[in-house]
Amino acid sequence: MTDTPIPVVSIDGPGASGKGTLARALAERLDWYCLDSGLAYRGLAWVLAHEHEGRIDEETVRRGLDNLRFEDVTKRWHLFLGSRDLTAELGGEDLGELASRVAARPEVRARLLPLQRACLRLPGLVAEGRDMGTVVFPEARLKVFLVASPEIRAERRWRQLSASGVRVNLDALTEAIRTRDRRDCGRETAPLRPAEGAFVLDSTERTVGELVTEVLDRLGGMGLPGGKNERT
Ligand code: DC
Secondary structure (H helix, E strand, O other): OOOOOOOEEEEEOOOOOOHHHHHHHHHHHHOOEEEEOHHHHHHHHHHHHHHOOOOOOHHHHHHHHOOEEEEEEOOEEEEEEOOEEOHHHOOOHHHHHHHHHHOOOHHHHHHHHHHHHOOOOOOOEEEEEOOHHHHHOOOOOEEEEEEOOHHHHHHHHHHHHHHOOOOOOHHHHHHHHHHHHHHHHHOOOOOOOOOOOOEEEEOOOOOHHHHHHHHHHHHHHOOOOOOHHHOO
8 A cells, every 4th residue: 555645835933924824825726725723722722711711720721622623614624622613713812822821831732733633634735833844744845934024913913803803002912922922932842943944935025926926836846736837
């Protein structure tokens, strides 16, 4: 029996660097699956906030993780708690902050690893987060590390939140983003950093279309399915 390697493109980077937008656009172009791994950490944060008054300890974390899983919804992995699709409820800044705190716990990362690995499906997977290329999918054929200035990222997040009716102060948001960066980069387990061989893309002054084209060109250069060489 031959093992068909499932191609993975990993996109890692700090919050609001544009990973989600790039990953979705790329997965659509390639007709691959798309995983936003932050949903798992946010899902756990949601359970802790709603069922355990935000308490983070061994017991609440263990119980919180028990019923979480990813399910395929038209090739996008959604996060389910039992039979309830939580995905649309996981966007807020408070949950992001709590998620970043639980994400620093090694036992949380260990339990979420198989959930994420289970998202590996043919014809391929675009996976975005903080440790996709370093820990979860080290075999990824193409590894992207997406960056943007904290000011631009805060502005993007501010626009996203405003569009969904959430009012926040831009300076406070910039500071919250810096704090989260420090925690995500400074933790001992799976800190945010570029994977070996990753190429760094700066999204500060580029459109999603330009970023997608650059990634597709690189894929094509590697002869991967869906890359430039296979486009008409
Ligand atoms: O990308 P996001 O804002 O949805 O992620 C929320 C938090 O989850 C982030 O601050 C750190 C954590 N996270 C992680 O540690 N590893 C991942 N692969 C994805 C997210």
